[in-house]
Amino acid sequence: xxxxxxxxxxxxxxxxCCVAPAFxxxxxxxxxxxxxTPCRNLSGNRCTIHERLDASGFHxxxxxxxxxxxxxxxxxxxxxxxxxxxxxxxxxxxxMRQLHELMWLLTEAxxxxxxxxxxxxxxxALASIDHLAAGSPADLRALDLDAQRRRVNPLLQRASxxxxxxxxxxxxxxxxxxxxxxMRGADLRGASFRGALLIGADLRDADxxxxxxxGADLRGADLRGADLTGVLFLTESQRRAAVTSSR
Ligand code: SF4
Numbered sequence: 001x002x003x004x005x006x007x008x009x010x011x012x013x014x015x016x017c018c019v020a021p022a023f024x025x026x027x028x029x030x031x032x033x034x035x036x037t038p039c040r041n042l043s044g045n046r047c048t049i050h051e052r053l054d055a056s057g058f059h060x061x062x063x064x065x066x067x068x069x070x071x072x073x074x075x076x077x078x079x080x081x082x083x084x085x086x087x088x089x090x091x092x093x094x095x096m097r098q099l100h101e102l103m104w105l106l107t108e109a110x111x112x113x114x115x116x117x118x119x120x121x122x123x124x125a126l127a128s129i130d131h132l133a134a135g136s137p138a139d140l141r142a143l144d145l146d147a148q149r150r151r152v153n154p155l156l157q158r159a160s161x162x163x164x165x166x167x168x169x170x171x172x173x174x175x176x177x178x179x180x181x182x183m184r185g186a187d188l189r190g191a192s193f194r195g196a197l198l199i200g201a202d203l204r205d206a207d208x209x210x211x212x213x214x215g216a217d218l219r220g221a222d223l224r225g226a227d228l229t230g231v232l233f234l235t236e237s238q239r240r241a242a243v244t245s246s247r
Pocket of ligand 1: 041042053061
């Protein structure tokens with residue numbers, strides 16, 4: 001499984017994420033759209049407003065990442081099928097996306113030199129999830145995703161602990177409600193923000209080296225000037241949801 005396959009490649013997908021979800025008109029979506037119907041901005045498999053999603057009121061699309069699930073369903077699970085398979089692809093997109101997200105997290109953990117003692121287990125888990133993702137539509141539908149998460153999460157947490165072990169006084173904000181919290185310039189090296197709600201938090205100029213952001217909600221969090229060197233498990237979609245100097 002190459003790194004490229006754990007990132008969306010819309011050119012190899014049937015635009016599944018532009019059809020499968022329901023949209024509720026909000027700051028993230030400019031329109032209401034029922035689940036399973038094509039977005040009005042779709043032409044064939046291409047988004048006609050791709051270059052101006054934010055300006056057009058579709059920030060929700062900017063921050064979405066399928067981790068390569070869309071192209072795997074299109075090319076592998078349903079490879080060679082005609083378009084009549086599309087309703088089934090839509091149904092399986094959330095399942096494949098969760099499997100690919102776990103694979104992305106495991107791949108990130110394997111980059112951590114300090115976690116070398118668990119690299120063998122991480123590689124085994126990655127191969128096992130990849131094998132599940134290669135199953136038939138019926139196999140995928142029958143999967144117990146919670147059980148897979150329960151199996152993989154302790155390994156990811158162990159890798160994170162090993163990577164942060166050398167940082168004294170690191171803070172633990174796992175699952176914390178930090179909505180709008182002012183932490184500008186704070187020393188948060190090696191902090192755990194696993195599953196934390198950081199919506200609108202002020203993290204400008206904070207020292208976030210080696211902080212763990214697994215599953216943290218960073219919508220509107222201000223990361224301008226923050227040091228994110230060696231940060232753990234921060235996805236591209238989390239970065240796009242936050243305020244950074246590039247946005
Ligand atoms: S706005 Fe573009 S990217 Fe978003 S759902 Fe519609 S077609 Fe897809």
